[in-house]
Amino acid sequence: MSALDLPHSFLLVPFFCYALAVVAALAIRRPGGALPSLLIVLGALTGALAAIDGLRQSEPIEAVAWAIIPAAELSFRLDPLGAFFLLVISVPAIAAGLYGIGYLNAAHGHGQPPRWAADALLGAFLASMSLVVLADSLISFMVAWELMSLVSFFLVIGDGHHADSRRAGYVYIVMTHISAGFLFLAFLLLLRNAGGADFEAFRAAAGALSGLEREALFLLALLGFGTKAGLIPLHVWLPRAHPAAPSHVSALMSGVMVKTAIYGLLRVLWEFVDAPPQWWGWMLIVAGVVSALLGILYALMERDLKRILAYSTVEHVGIIVIGLGAALLLESLGHAAIAALALVATLVHLFNHSIFKSLLFLGAGAIQTATGTRDLERLGGLIRGMPRTAVWFITGALAIAALPPLNGFVGEWLLFQSLLGLGTAADAVGIATLVAIAGGSLALTAALALACFVRAAGVGFLAQPRSDAARDSREVGRSMHAGMGLLALATLGLGLFPVVLFEALEPVTRSLAGATARPSLGLGGHVLNPDELAGSYAPVLVVVGLVALGIVPWLVARLLTGEGRSRVSPTWVCGVDLEPRMQYSATAFAKPIRLIFAALIRPQRVIEFKRPVSDFFVSEVRYEEGVHPIYERHLYQRAVGLLTVASHRVSRLQSGSIRAYLAYVFVTLVVVLLIAR
Amino acid sequence: MDPLLLAIQISLVILFAPLAQGIIKTSKARWQNRRGPSIFQPYFDLLKWLGRESVVSDQASWVFRLAPYIYGGAILLAAALVPTFARGSAAPGFGDAIVFVGLFALARFWLALAALDTGSNFGGMGSSREVAFAALVEPALLLVIFAVALPAGSTSLTALVGSGWPGASEIVAFLALMIVAIAETGRIPVDNPDTHLELTMIHEGMLLEYSGRPLGVLHWASQIKQLAILSLIAALFLPWGLADPASLGVAGIALGVATWGVKIAALGLLLGMIETAFAKLRIFRAPDLIGVASVLGVLAVMATFVVGP
């Protein structure tokens, strides 16, 4: 099928490049050096090539690196699933690498790691992420997984001297490490069942898992991967950690790293277990709905651009998990073909999200570079100083709001189709209700995402600047534009020609679901799975239609009547001069949604009046509004509080009294004697 | 896809959209015991705006200038997808019901963005409210689509056209879609199309900075949107007298157009009546109403299984 067949050893090239990048970064340690970044770009490029090649190969590539101890062999395998995720990792990485050249020179101070450290860590980060999806044994997976967390932890804490970043990094690594513990337990269950620690053995023994073990496995995997993916309420680290990292790293963390968790779910639930029970699918869909909805609502409540994006990642992970749930449910119901469609929908959306989320993070990074802030309330009017960045950002916003004809819409369209397919195939009122709720929530989420990114793009780029920094903003460097432009192009390209992705996904779904779904959305064909469900969406035609019905008439009219009679005058604001403070702020913009969904997001508001003289003279009003997510208070803070209080209680046992200690020894002896006798 | 059908449909939609608006306004006036303006008044208004000079804010960027045309294009394309006088979508290859929703969203995105572009606080207010309410409308609309798509086994608008007397599920869905139509077209009790009072306005707020030709385009597009939604209701729930797209004859088309006109007029009368019979809701009570639409949508989906299609 392919004209070019790469040798197996080609897979080593990206890792070689990443390693070189790390070495180069550590060796040069001079500001301004672009060599490590270029090596990273090269690594990502070759990684993408290797991934594409892996998707074409009929046989997976297998390799054993070495054994740490005889029982722990580091083995790796490139199969279609791994190859697809390698692609997901590598494509945004190309852009991030390019972007990094200019970004790291421009961004200094503010707790960011020094350039050489950022470069070295980025190289290691990419390498470890790539290893995660290639890992083929318990130990290699765990090593790669933990290294990925560790490296990104250092990227999050930056130079470590900012308490906020440090806190973010701490929450991040602790949660991810504990979740890795759950994963470890899940893998250990598989190991117990399979009698071996490599994935091959897990696959072979998939049918042998007992009922209880299977349920435990599912829950552990959901907890473990759910934390890394950022499913609510396991996501608390995510909106802290992602914004704290340098922007091109945030892009990769948000766009790519969370996907490794999805990869893990696919690996475990599809390959290591047979015949999943229905409730798993239900569970995933419900978890996905909760994350998607709350995620985007929290995103709407944020002012910090990167936190908005981070919460939006929570949302998209939710959407992806809904797709996973639908696929799993279809699998348990025995509809392989529609399950394949749902998988395609999930994975297409996953890929698309990695593109446009990276694009938006890079855009946010550009804004921060230019203005020194990410606070929407201090931005505005950037479209004049940074016109090209504005184009990239609005492109990303269109895509993330799932609007045709960009790539965000493709995934959601497919997802709606899969849900409908689930509803039709299941033919049961319970599942129909589930489908209705999932579909409705998906629509609600998409509409809220639109609101969210109208807000981000509108308040950020349009109207009058809200601060001096925003007023003085200047366009960022060329390499940063290269990175963003590349992704914007990909957003458009994948929106118009998603068929490319469907083709690439064929071997993946064949290996996972045993069936393929290839919705052909192009100029000609539009029907997908004619037996089950039919819908149509032709992106290219939609573009043609939009141009023909919208742009062409405009141009024609301009041609006929000239520029039209138009004149420029100040905005009318009831007769006074427009001031930035009069504009709708980001907080105000989200107010209707805050009110409508108050029951869900529980905003808090404090208003204090100071009346020093008498009740009638208010000297000062303090107004404070914020969203403190309830799970943080009721789940995490309580758990941490419990641990601390319990610890203090327990520590009283270490009272310093040697007689008490002797009594412990004595009591222990007595107890053990009692047990032993 | 039949280019002829497409061409006819697009022209008809463009042509009749202001008329539908006129019908609703007149109906409303009559229900209120007023004479009201002429049924063709919307045409005069459009002509006036299209001919006028446009005043553009000094804050505005290309977003502000471009938005009306993308808005118009997207709405028109969406309208082209809906079966109107023929049994079947005029442009099935372009997209299905979900694309229809998506195109509306695209239009909304640009308009909401443009409303923020001038820095006017009215624009911001309209934009903010529009996206918030649309967030509630969209799931309801989609659920209605699900309710009819599940039995049809397709989201293609052609396949969704009703096939006779509606069942329980369809009736529930119809109610939901009516609420959606009211919200989407900015009518009482959700919005008031006739006022620029900042306490209540939603859609008009976004248009406030526009004038002249762009304003005309926007108004026209809004009317087309209104017609498209009404046509969707007609096609889904009142599927009588539609022309057969496979064998288009002049008579068939004429009959189709006539019945379409009647159905739209009837729905217009109904809308006028609703606008008269209800008071405008306080703005933050409106979500409750739209929420009802979503609940009805879920019920409709369930009903397809309980009662059976």
Add this chain to the structure above:
Amino acid sequence: MSDLISISQASTVIDVTALGLLALGLLSVLVKRLEAAIVLLAGQGILLGVASGAAALSDMGWRSWAAFAVAVAVKVVAIPLILWVVLGRLPVHHDHDVESVVPVKLAFPMAIALVAGAYWVIEPVGAAHIGPHGFDAPNALPGALGLLMIGIFLMATRKRALTQVIGLVTMENAIFLAAVAATHGLPLAVEFGIAMDVLTGVALMALVTHEIGRLLATTDIDRLRTLRG
């Protein structure tokens, strides 16, 4: 070399000394003055000497005599002496009270209960298993365990540094008794090693006690509570 007394006679002697040791142990729960406690400890040493002497007389092996010699040297002479000296050199005089935290009315029944528990624990492995190579002293093993328990009980309930050492030595004595009764003592090298360790240990504890007394002007170990958590 012929045995001066028979195995069964020796067994009886050992059995009786075991009971005697238990009695001394229980008595030390009752005493209030450190001097008395040290005397009781020396008494224990003497009883142990008797027991190991009986064992030695019964087999007349040089190993047994050596063990006997060690026992007498360490347990009867050296340890009480060291303790006596330290006690004499303590800077404060009121430290000669043992100061129990559990009143005697309570402590004594508890000690009795411990002894009963020891009998209960040893029962499955005890007398029935005494083979041809041990002495048929049914009270030796449980008595030893009881003494062991009393030893740690003393340590856990007394406040003076020296009483802790006394408790510790009581525990050592218990094991010595068990060793003599059950296995004719441990292998000689081990026996010597243990004796050396015990002696060094007691010396070291005495040293630390002295240092504490110097630094804190008291040997109340309840004052040693700065390290916690």
Add this chain to the structure above:
Amino acid sequence: MLLLALLIAPLLVAIPCRLLYRRQPLIERLNVAGALLTALLAGAVVVDVASNGPQDDPIGLFYVDALSAVLIGTVATVGLAAALVSVGYLRRDLRAGHLLDGRKDLGWYYFGFHIFIWTMLATVSVANLGLLWVGIEATTLASALLVGFYRTKAALEAAWKYIILCTVGITFALFGVLLTYYAAVQASGDGASLEWTALSANAALLDPALMKLAFVFILIGFGTKAGFAPLHTWLADAHSQAPSPISGVLSGVLLACALYAILRFQALTAAATGTDFASNLLLAFGVFSVAVALPFIVIQRDLKRLLAYSSVEHIGLMAVAFGIGGPLGMAAGLLHLVNHALTKALLFFVAGDIAQRFGTRRISALRGVVRIAPLAGWLLLAGILAIAGMPPFSIFVSEIAIASAGFAGSREALIASALVVVLLGLIFAGLLAQGLRVVYGAPPAEDVAASHGGSPRRVWREDLLWIAAVAPLALAVLLLGLHVPGPVTDLFDDVSATLQPLATTASR
């Protein structure tokens, strides 16, 4: 012969150190040279055992098999590093006036140090289990002097608790030894001895009821010394009050020596009673130790106590590993023993350095170490990550190996390892929270540290020996996480081969 040389060398160093204390440079050099010599000899012994099987000496007093070899190697390595670290550490203490008797104390220190090393080496080399007990008690006595080295109130308190609790514990152990001997005498008559070779050969014949009772006393007794909760109460005091080089040795290898004794008796007990009894007890103590360590780590205020509690945790882990048993569990446990020894020693040496710089061990006063002493800061961070079980460091591997072995084992082993995995996650949180604050954060002003008697910034040259000690440790911690050399794993296999057949013969 090598073996005898190894067991004489530390003594030959110790005594002159005490005698020649007036000549500080000389005893410092002597100390380093002696430690080097000991380490070299130990290495030779280990290689000898690894290639030629168990070794003994002409008198029959000593017997060194694979298990002993693992311990000898670890003790000597950590000992060497500690000896190197001691030089600079004590010089600064001397200069700061922390030594009451000045150079005389220095002499005592080096004397005690080498005697301490010697007792440990002897403990793991003796052939006789009774002498093994004697050795363990000797380690207590030798190290108690070092724990109370500063003769401050706190140091004396720690030494007192250490010596009393460990002696009490070990007295119980002696009772266990006695019961074992009793069982042996019953099994094989007058020929009975406490020689390991003789005992292990006939282990299956030992009376099960007696061995159960014996093992209970052994476990409580040596467990006190090893630091199993709730018998660990002395541990944090002693490890935090001792001079830091000693703390490293105490935490790293002394605990392991006690574990070594437990292992020997576990094998005997398992042979007599079947594996379950001893294994389950070890699992229970192991899990409990890990669980008890958690709260103390979470709210700890003292850097060295933090590390000490982490030792409780890791000893618990090793107990779990040995409780799991089997070739996998055994190898995992031994690997963990080695990894923990190296990592914990590294941490104590670094923490000692930091505490000296700041003049305090209070975590709340230690801030921004990377900015004041970058090398120490980074090493501390790496060490904490390593000890908390992060790759690419070695403890990660052994923890994975332990849990894997547990899940491949019995139901109890599975439950224990599952619990431990969860607890380890929480402990990671506790350790890292403390570590991050110390490593990063805003450093205190110079004069604040000086007011504690510390000197945050020092000249590099002073630290050369320190670097020579910690850098190889750090490197080893890293490299063992990437690959454990074949000979080492072979040695571990030899251990389970010597201990395991005992258990399998007893399939009654």
